[in-house]
Amino acid sequence: MGTFVQLVVDGLSTGSVYAAIALAIVLVHQATGLINFAQGGMAVLAVYIAWWLTTKDVPLILAILVSIAFSIAFGAVVERFLMRRFERGDPDTAVVVTIGLLTLITGVAGWLWTYNNQQFPSLFSLDTVNFLGVSVSQRSLGTTAVIIVVMVLLQALFVGTKLGLALRAVANNPESAAFSGLPVGRLLMVGWGLAAALGAVAGALVAPQLTLTPGMLDNALVYALAAVILGGLTSPVGVVVAAWLIGVLENLAAVYVSFIGYDLKVAVPFILIFVVLIVRPQGLFGRKTVVRV
Template sequence: MARFVQLVVDGLATGSIYAALALAIVLVNRATGLINFAQGSMAVFSTYIAFSFVQTGLPVAVAILLAVVVSFFFGAFIERVVIRRFEGGSHDVAVVVTVGLFVLLAGISGWLWSYNHREFPSLFPLDSVPVAGAAVGLRNIGTIVTVVAVMGLLQLLFLKTKLGLALRAVSGNQTSSALSGLPVGRLLMIGWGLAAALGAIGGALVAPKLFLTPSMLDFALVYALAAAILGGLDSPVGAVVAAWFIGVAENLAGGYISFIGDDLKIAVPMALMFLILVVRPQGLFGHREVVRV
């Protein structure tokens, strides 16, 4: 029982890291209709900003909060200067641009802060508490709680606020939204800014578990994209649930199925994800698109 609890909690904590990036991907998709492949590099860049604030002597919580604010304006700047030039055209071209941004921002991070491994301080204590015979780290608990809080705020944003409704309208049809009087350009900037701020939170959560490097989130981005698609690209709740599913499934498979181990454990949630998407192509919590002809 203790081993099971340990594997589940560790899986939820790992899945929460994927979920933080997946939420940012969902946010950009709901605001612009695009999938942002540069989200990982943007999150790493924001984490380096937080690291720079920490080096000035600021408490880690204050440094992360300042990085979140700076990242909002950074994301808005990226949308205004780069992405907007390709909006209104082919989505395929815009997606390729985000891939280019992924490479560019990784290179800029390495140029500014070097490719050396850096230690990033943890926002939460490193102590553990006993739960059903297992030692559950407070950092894992803090990561899970943070992601749940962010998910709840995003859900409230999209369902209960005028800004969220406007973002959804712009994602559905920018031309109709503009004709309705919505400030489409400003809303797109806000969407990208919020996604960049979420990336800063995700980077700050994962950096203490790994060494801070420009490629820190490259692998996590693959899991985050999988979680966003599995949960439904229009559902913050779905992204988090799917990320938890991936984290827990791979942990349990690696812990209990001997021939899988650590090397093949990722194949288990990916295979299950394939089966689920065959039945529900729109994802677990996504909405089926209805087109009138």
């Protein structure tokens, strides 16, 4: 029983890493209707800026705040001068543009800071807490707590605020939103800026658990996209629950399902996606899209 509980706890911790990136993807989609494959690269760029500032003896908290401010501006600039040219066109073209942006950001980060592994300091202590035979690091607890707070705030933003409703309106139908008097361009910039800021927070939480490299979040992005598909693009709560579910199930499958083991546990989220897309295509917590013809 102790092993089972430990696997669940470790899975929740790993799932929180996936959830951090997944929330940023949901935020961009809710604000613009697009899937941003460059989200991981934008987050890594923000983390590199925070890391560079810490090497100049800037306090960690201040360095992260500066990186968040940079991310807001960078996200707004990307939307205004790059993505706006493609947002009204074919969605597939916009997706390809975000993939190209990911490649560009990764290359720039490698050129500026090399591809060597760097150690990013942690916001939380590495000490462990023992409870009923289960060991949990304070860093994992802190990361999970931050993700829960962000999830609640994001859900409240889109459901209970005028800004959130305006962002959703622009994403669903920008033409009607413009006729209603909403500043569509500024709202799109705000959406991208907020998503980039959320990515910076996610990167700062994830980097201490990995090693800082330009491709640090490539694998996490795959799992985050799986969580988005499972949880539903319209539900911040759903993607967090889905990310936790993926983290827990892949841990349990690796230990208790002999033919999967640790080598094939990467297949677990894709099996889940296959099952969910057959049973509930909009995701576990997503809303059905009704189109009148």
